[in-house]
Amino acid sequence: MTAGAPDDTTLLALDVGNTRLKWALYDAPRPGARLLAHGVQFLENIETLAEGDWRQLRAPRWVLGSIVAGAGVRHRVEEQLEQWDAQPQWVVPRAEEAGVVNGYDHPARLGSDRWVAMIGARQRLLARGQHRPCIVVMVGTAVTVEALDADGRFLGGIILPGHGIMLRALESGTAGLHVPTGDVRPFPTNTSDALTSGGTFAIAGAVQRMWDNLRLHTGQVPVCLMTGGAGWKMAPYLTVPFELVEGLIFDGLLTIAASRFGAAARFSGAAPASAAPAAPRSSLPSESARR
Ligand SMILES: Nc1ncnc2c1ncn2[C@@H]1O[C@H](COP(=O)(O)OP(=O)(O)O)[C@@H](O)[C@H]1O
C-alpha cells in the first residue's frame, strides 16, 4: 500500500459507465485543477489497470467516482484501487448538491452519472455568469437528456437507447436488418443508411423535443451542453444550438470534490489560496480519451 504524502492534494476521479471506465488524476480537488494523467478502459479490461495504466501513477490522496455499471463492476474497480490507501467514495445522488436540486421522485435512484454531469453543467454556467435553463445531453451506452431550469432545479429527463443498443435491438428483432453501418442521409435509400440515420435522428429528435419542452416551461432559450463518448458522432446532426463538452462528468466530480475535500486540501498548503470554483478548463482532452 502506498500513502499519498501528507501535503498531497491529488484526486483520482472515476466515471464508470456501462461500456467504459474513464479516469483522470488532478493536482487538487477543485474545478480548474490541473489534469496530471488520464485514460480509458473498456469494462472487460478493468483487471489490467493496477498493473497497467495505474502502475506508474502517484498515489492519489482521494478517489471520487460515479458508477452506473453495477455492484460486480464496482467490486472489480475497487480491487484495482487496493494498491493505494485512499478509500474510493462513490457519488450517490442527493436531494440537493452544489447548487442543483434533484427533482427525481426518488433522488437516489437517478443515475449518478446523470447527477454528476448536471452538477458539472451547472458549475460551467455559473462560472460564465449564465443564468439560463440548460439541457444536458449524454451520449454513452444509453442516451440521457436532462432539463434544468435557470435556478438549477433538475425538472426531469429522458433515457433512450444509444446507437449500439438501437442497432442490436433491430438486428435481433428482425430477419432482414443485418447490414454494415451506413451514413446519415436526409432521405436514406438503402438499409444501412436507413438504420444509421434512424438512430441518429431518434436522438436528435429527442434532444429537440426536450429543448422545446424546457423553453416552453421556462419561457427562456435553454443552453444545451452535450457530452459522452459518442457525443462527437451526434454533433453534426443536432437541430438545437449546443456545445460539445468533453468530460462534463469530470467537471461535476471536481465540483463535488471541492465541497468534500476542499478544506483539507487548503490546509495541506499545496492548493492556491483562491480555491473557490474558477473557470473550468479541466476537461479531458477528447482525442486521447477516445480509442
Ligand atoms: N472510438 C469510438 N468510436 C466509435 N464509437 C465510440 C468510440 N468510443 C466510444 N464510442 C461510443 O460511445 C459509447 C461509449 O461511450 P461512453 O461515454 O464511454 O459510455 P458509457 O459511459 O456508457 O460507458 C459506445 O457505446 C460507443 O457507441
Ligand SMILES: CC(C)(COP(=O)(O)O)[C@@H](O)C(=O)NCCC(=O)O
Ligand atoms: C441511464 C443510464 C443507464 C445511463 O448509463 P450510461 O449510458 O452512462 O452507461 C444510467 O444513468 C442509469 O443506470 N441510471 C439509473 C436509472 C435512472 O437514471 O433513472
Ligand SMILES: [K+]
Ligand atoms: K456515462
